[in-house]
Amino acid sequence: MENQTRVTEFVLLGFLLSPNMQLLLFALFSLFYALTLLGNTVIVGLIWLDSRLHTPMYFFLSHLAIVDISYASNNVPKMLGNLLNKEKTISFVPCIIQTFLYMAFAHTECLLLVMMSYDRYVAICHPLHYPVIMSWRVCIVLVAISWACGSLLALVHVILILRLPFCGPHEINHFFCEILSVLRLACADTRLNQVVIFAASVFILVGPLSLVLVSYTRILIAILRIQSGEGRRKAFSTCSSHLCVVGLFFGSAIVIYMAPKSYHPEEQQKILSLFYSLFNPMLNPLIYSLRNAEIKGALRRVKWKQRAE
Secondary structure, X not given: OOXXXXXXXXXXXXXXXXXXXXXXXXXXXXHHHHHHHHHHHHHHHHHHHOHHHOOHHHHHHHHHHHHHHHHHHHHHHHHHHHHHXXXXXXXXXXHHHHHHHHHHHHHHHHHHHHHHHHHHHHHHHOHHHHHHHOOHHHHHHHHHHHHHHHHHHHHHHHHXXXXXXXXXXXXXXXXXXXXXHHHOOOOOOOHHHHHHHHHHHHHXXXXXXXXXXXXXXXXXXXXXXXXXXXXXXXXXXXXXXXXXXXXXXXXXXXXXXXXXXXXXOHHHHHHHHHHHHHHHHHHHHHHHHHOOHHHHHHHHHHHHHHHHO
């Protein structure tokens, strides 16, 4: 226990670049973060204000937007501050909290994407039973399970980290307290942590991705059987938006946590994590709004309502 308290703070090395390049990145990432907050807040606001969007699909989408806001807000503000400050320290407890929240939001997003794919599967493959299968009670339970499982799994990771002594070095070669980077600083054997991370990745990444692919295989078969050209286009539009988000999220996560570490050194891992924690949350609302007629229609109705008032 005495060894574990020797390190009271860590140094986040971040991006090892010139001051001018760091200033440029600060401006660029600040813009991306602002777009992330704006886009996801607009999605949540539209779903809340427009009664036509009070459906299971948009209920899940609103929670996805909330996760994206929380996810980016957990990592990006500290990263932006470190791009301007010479002292890039973070205390031990805030670092562990950041690790916990990062894992919790990531796991929750994985499970929410599975719930969304199941919702689309039921809507397209079993439309007559959709109101019964996807009742509001079922939707609330599915969302609650996603948040609870994501948080509990993150708690397991944190408990396993807290059992480790950290006696130096104290420099984290990352722009936030990413779990693999934190484990590299432990003064003890971390094989148990590595095994749990890999097992959790199989459970939370490979398992859900397999379910999503099975759902969309069934959906594709059902869409091809639709006689109406308009109905086929609408189904393809909704599902393609979700598949884009799934591909971006699961693809980058699997590369970071399941590919052999020799395939992507630490500097490359930072870029992948940046894509995972900043670009995805920014792109999600753009993907859903640009390819979703109902979201665009809701935005127009809100604008007309404001003008009429």
